[in-house]
Amino acid sequence: MRISERDRLNRQGLAEQAICSAICRSEGIKARQIARELELDRSEVNRLLYSSPLMKELCWKDEEDCWHGLVSQAFPHSGLHEICAYSAEARDFLALSEEAWLAALLEGCRDIGRNVNDSRGLIHSFTDCRLTMRRLFTDLEELGVRDYKDWVIAFELKLKHSKWVRIYADVLVITPEKLFSLEFKMKEVVVPEEVRQAAKYVPYLEIVFGPKKEVLPVLVLTAAQDLFEFVPIAGEDRYLPVCSGDMLFNAFNEYLGFLPP
Numbered sequence: 001m002r003i004s005e006r007d008r009l010n011r012q013g014l015a016e017q018a019i020c021s022a023i024c025r026s027e028g029i030k031a032r033q034i035a036r037e038l039e040l041d042r043s044e045v046n047r048l049l050y051s052s053p054l055m056k057e058l059c060w061k062d063e064e065d066c067w068h069g070l071v072s073q074a075f076p077h078s079g080l081h082e083i084c085a086y087s088a089e090a091r092d093f094l095a096l097s098e099e100a101w102l103a104a105l106l107e108g109c110r111d112i113g114r115n116v117n118d119s120r121g122l123i124h125s126f127t128d129c130r131l132t133m134r135r136l137f138t139d140l141e142e143l144g145v146r147d148y149k150d151w152v153i154a155f156e157l158k159l160k161h162s163k164w165v166r167i168y169a170d171v172l173v174i175t176p177e178k179l180f181s182l183e184f185k186m187k188e189v190v191v192p193e194e195v196r197q198a199a200k201y202v203p204y205l206e207i208v209f210g211p212k213k214e215v216l217p218v219l220v221l222t223a224a225q226d227l228f229e230f231v232p233i234a235g236e237d238r239y240l241p242v243c244s245g246d247m248l249f250n251a252f253n254e255y256l257g258f259l260p261p
Helices: 005-023 031-038 043-053 053-058 089-095 098-112 122-142 191-200 204-208 246-258
Strands: 059-060 067-069 084-089 151-158 166-174 179-183 216-223 228-232 239-244
Touching: 005 031, 005 043, 005 053, 005 067, 005 204, 031 043, 043 053, 053 059, 053 151, 053 204, 067 166, 084 089, 084 098, 089 122, 089 151, 098 122, 098 151, 122 151, 122 166, 122 179, 122 246, 151 204, 166 204, 179 191, 179 204, 179 246, 191 204, 191 216, 191 239, 204 216, 216 246, 228 246, 239 246
Parallel strands: 179 216, 216 239
Antiparallel strands: 059 067, 084 151, 151 166, 166 179, 228 239
């Protein structure tokens, strides 16, 4: 029976995730060892290692033909700076002034090949994200959540979707068990296509961070107020949280449960 293109891509995604996980949890592993460990055909392993744009970006081979991962799959994920413009523990992020943080972010954008042309208000969107994240951590502090200072926050994580297309996840907040992928829009109205956009990063982030990390997408509308609701993803049977910046802590509480029911 001929499989559909969608099923083929799903299978390839699962194989990429498994291969990347095998590489990133090792200290160096050969293609034949990956194939044996995962019970995959070695030719398929080699095909993905050498042809998948995402795999090429996340893994590298040494002179002894051993493969290594750029980003470890153990919290706090060493190597994260290789594929994002800025990453730090929350405590260090909070300690930076806006000027120092923006300088570090823009330098990181240049390092990863992110265009920082401000013709469409890109810098303003960056600072809008920063203010929202600082408000989130302030809310968590006031709610008595203390371990957030050990969480990792990352801005503009680069994912190579294909040979020509690169996409950038706005903000990630990474806890030991979960990863929140926050898509920011300076709007107050929910747009179905933007809900889909917030959800589309999930399979790529699962490849980067491995199967043990639960990836939770959230759409954040920074021009809205007092908004928190679950919205269906068009064409799927899943929902994701949509919130205003002042209600972002609710999305974290939904999955971390630090407020009483």
